[in-house]
Amino acid sequence: MSVSIDITGLTPERIHVVPSPLAELGMALHALSEPGHHPGLQGWATAVSARLDPCLADRMCEADFLWRTTFSDVFAPFAGIPGKSELPGATLAEELDQLDKLTDQQFVDAALEFTCQLGYDTQRETDPLSDPETRRHALELAAARGDHQVRFTMRLLDDPPAVRAWFRQLLEDCDEAFFADTWSRVSHQLAADARHKTELLRRKGLKEALQAISGAVSLDEQASRITIDKMAVGHTRTGEGGLVLVPTSLGWPHLMVLHRYGWQSSITYPVNSPGLAAPASVEQLTRRMAALSHPVRMRLCRHLARGSYTTGELADAHGMTAPEISRHLSVLKKAELITTRRRGRYVQHQLDLGVVSRLGSEFIEGVLR
Structure with missing residues (x-):
């Protein structure tokens, strides 16, 4: 399984590495709602949650489906602006202005993506704002997610401008309450990583830059195709637009690909952390889990x-x-769970404890990637 980006005709000047305050705010909100996904941020999440105004905390819960399970594209509005050449803003205010430039239909589609599953990388011929049947279907799907999703979906479909204004105010209040301080600390690391990846692009090309982003991202230069190893299936193409690479400090282990139909292609990747092993591929992980499923x-x-x-x-x-x-050892060896060495006439096998100890975290990383 993977998500692919067809980059046929993509020129180097249309590839950019740019930090995004709005994307990082989305990551911060996610880490606050799902601290178990980010054990390294639990101290930060506990400190922020402890000093949150209860009213703001309630408002965050009201919209948390936009970032709890996964990440809505409302946090990447630059990608939806016509022309597919816009870049993330330098400040949160600039990116919120970009969010205001999206049409009501774009905002509604992005906001309903995870509550209502209205489609993603294919063109939809109907609009829930104008088509009664699509609206009914959206509310029906939202009902399966809970009452507050239904209420939010109804408000969004009845009055998109009001919900957009409410959402912008929520993000501005989060910025004042905790994010401005967080951004002031992480933005330097993100800017340095963006400069490093940009230099790699200039000196060694896209393939080297993508390899530096993550072992889960690869480039087939002959096919002009980027493949992102994920437990998902999707496809998009850059076409006349660009490719934007967005580093995140708060996002590990999430590696996200924006491949919404008609939007600019973008990959949000976690900046490298000392001591992190290269991510196991989904195929590797599947082999290891299957190898360990047999009692022998x-x-x-x-x-x-x-x-x-x-x-x-x-x-x-x-x-x-x-x-x-031998047959069982062959399966374990193919899964890279054991090491083999020759000592004189004899070949000895031993469990690779380092690989096995990472298996739990690799499984978590694989399903969250």
């Missing part, structure tokens, strides 16, 4: 966690034939 291989792992053993020793210990053990 689980018993072999328990044995191999304690030391190095030959195939013959394992066969004797488990009452199986050497070919049977």
Whole structure:
């Protein structure tokens, strides 16, 4: 599974690496609502939550489906502006002005994306603001998500300008309450990362820059296609527009691809943190989970966690034939869960405890990516 971006005809001058205060505010709101996704930010989240005005906290809960489960494209309004060449603003105020430039239909589509699943990377022929059947379907889908989603959806469909004004005021109040201070601390890191990636683009090209962003992002230069390894399927193309790479400090492990139909392509990626291993691919993760699902291989792992053993020793210990053990070891080896080394005439196998210890976090990262 993956999301791909067709970059046929994309020229270097239309590729930009730009931090986004609004995107980072979205990440901050997400971390506050889902601190379990971001163990490294739990201290920050606890401190911010403790000093939040209760009224503001309630208002944040009212709209949290825009950032709790995943991230609405309302946090990337630059991508929806006609021409597909706009960049994120330098300040939150500039980006909120960009948000105001979106049409009511664009705002409604982006806001209803995760509450109502009205489609994403394909063109819709109907508009919930004008088509009664689409409106009914949107409310029906929202009902499955809860009463407050229904209330929000009804308000949005009945009076988009009022909801947009309410949402802008909410973000401005969040900025005053906690985000301005957070942005002043993280913006320098993001600017430095953007400069570094821009220099990589200039000196070594897009492939090197994408590899530096994440091991989950790759470029097939022959096919003019960027592939982002995610537990999702999607496709878009840059066409006459650009490609915007947005670094985030608060976003790890999330790697997000904006591939909404008609919007500019964008990838939001977490800046590198010391000690983080390269992310496992979805295929790797699937192999590892499948390898560990067999009871015999689980018993072999328990044995191999304690030391190095030959195939013959394992066969004797488990009452199986050497070919049977070899087949199971082959699966574990293909999943990169064991290491093999030769000592004289003998080949010994041992569990790679480093890989196994990361498996839980790799699974979390894979499903949250």
